[in-house]
Amino acid sequence: MPTRAGRRNPRRSPLRRAALGAGLAGALAAGLLTSAAAPATAGPTAPAAPAAAAPDIPIANVKAHLSRLQSIATGNGGNRAHGRPGYRASLDYVKAALDAVGYTTSVQQFTSGGATGYNLIADWPGGDPNQVIMAGAHLDSVGSGPGINDNGSGSAAVLETALAVARAGHQPGKHLRFAWWGAEELGMVGSRYYVNNLSSAERSRIDGYLNFDMIGSPNAGYFVYDDDPAIEKVFKDWFAAKGVPTEIETEGDGRSDHASFKNAGIPVGGLFTGASRLKTTAQARKWGGTAGRAFDPCYHSSCDTTANIDDTALDRTSDALAHAVWTLGAGTAAQPGGEFENTADVPIPDGGSAVESPVSVTGRSGNAPSALKVGVDIRHTYRGDLVIDLVAPDGSVRRLKDSDDDSGDDVVTTYTVDASGETADGTWKLRVRDVYRQDTGYLDGWKLTF
Known part of the structure; x- marks a missing residue:
């Protein structure tokens, strides 16, 4: 590497431990680390927060919502379809219930088929905004009927679960968001509009989306989406514990x-109790009901009324919905804080190749925060020589410091990085390079603060 002209003689600073070393001593005193000599050991990993048990979702409450949706359809031409007054009245009913218990609601407007459509989004205050669990259902019906199973059932169960969160004063580690979509029957128009209008950072903050469409079919089966293994397991384990077999x-x-x-790369899962496909003999033996008959004989028909609901199926799926929200929303005890550090000395070659120091982050689900703190303690006789990068677990690099003419010594500071597009768990690295000769130093340690 070239030697820069006009450099002063190097000043040899005493090598010393500073803030990060003191942090290690404190951690040892607290019993959080086992050995100061472990060179690449992360800081304390908080144990996973035990998920509180979800409450039973009262089937009577869910059916009361369905009765209200039926009344809205009856009073508005027999349906709750996109662009029809019954849809907007349905949305207003759901929104009023959520507003009354403290949700932050917003109505998103779009256009489809020359008519105005609406999505309703409801956020429960609290939880890590960088880790969002969503549960949603389409609120519209077809034009030929009131749509009580398709999809009043999913809409009512999501609503009652949201209300149960409020009743319990539930404060999970993750942020909870609920949604009711418009114009699904026209090709998922509302939900596609919502996702397409999210920034890449906003998409990355959604840990999972749970969908509930037709969950009270009168000749019910129990079907679980198999898109995301972790979400699928939550649902399958719940049904298995109840002795109810499931199918994909x-x-x-x-x-x-x-x-x-x-389609946007967000993990998804959900439940379904069947539509127009016929129940097989094997399925009838497994679940009861009538073989050779559709799971929902009133699918997309005028007879999809409150009489077109199987109470047992709706009760089970509503409880499974709540269980998934409570389980997947739990997060960890370390959210949103937590420190992970490496206090091992790493010599920095004078005018040489880059060196790296790893920190292993574990026990944190979802993405890193948009204001990740990177604490750096470098002892060096000419800090202007140094280039410092943060390397994420996927190998992407964020520049923290370029070389410059700063003639001071040492770099002891904290950088703030938007790392919301990166998975939190994994091995992060601090990369340091001395790009000129004549001065020496070492990395005394560094840490990540979430």
Whole structure:
């Protein structure tokens, strides 16, 4: 490497431990680390927060919502379809219920087929905004009927779960968001509009989207989406614990609002109790009901009324919905804080190649924050020589400091980095390079603060 002209003689500073070393001592005193000599050991990993048990979702409450949706359809031409007054009245009913218990609601407007459509989004205050769990359902019906199973059932269960969160004063580690989509029956128009209008950073903050479309079919089966293994497992384990066998959902795969999220790379999952496909003999033996008959004989028909609901199926799926929201929303005890550090000395070659120091981050689901703190302690006799980068677990690099003519010594500072596009868990690295000769130093340690 070239030697820069006009350099002063190097000043040899005493090598010393500073803030990060003191941090290690404090951690040892607290019993959080086992050895100061472990060179690449992360700071304390907080244990996962135990997920509180979800409350039972009262089937009577869910059916009361369905009765209200039926009354709205009856009073508005027999349906709650996109562009019709019954849809907007349905949205207003759901919104009023959420506003009354403290949700922050917003109505998103779009146009389809020459008519105005609406999505309703409801955020429960609290939780890590960089880790969002969403549950949603389409609120519109077809024009030929009131749409009580398709999809008053999913809409009512999501609403009652949201209200149960409020009743419990639930404060999970992750941020909870609920949604009701318009114009699904026209091709998932509302949910696609919502996802397409999210920034890449906003998309990356959604840990999972749970979809509920037709979950009270009168000749019910129990189908679980198999798109994301972790979400799928939450649902399958719940049903298995109840002694209810499940199958992978195939009839409506890609035909409901989860597809809008899946196509954007967001993990998805959900439940379905069947539509126009016929129940097989084996399925009737497993679940009861009538073989050779559609799971929902009133699918997209005028007879899709409150009489077209199986209470047992709706009760089970509503409880499974709440269980998934409570389980997946739990997060970890370390959210949103937590420190991970490496206090091992790393010599920095004078005018040589870059060196790296790793920090392993574990126990944090979802993405890193938009204001990730990177604490750096470098002891060096001419800090202007140094180039410092943060390397994310996927190998992407964020420049923290370029070389310059700053003649001071040492770099002891904290940088703030927008790392919201990166998965939090994994091995992060601090990369340091001395790009000129004549001065020496070492990395005394560094840390990540979430």
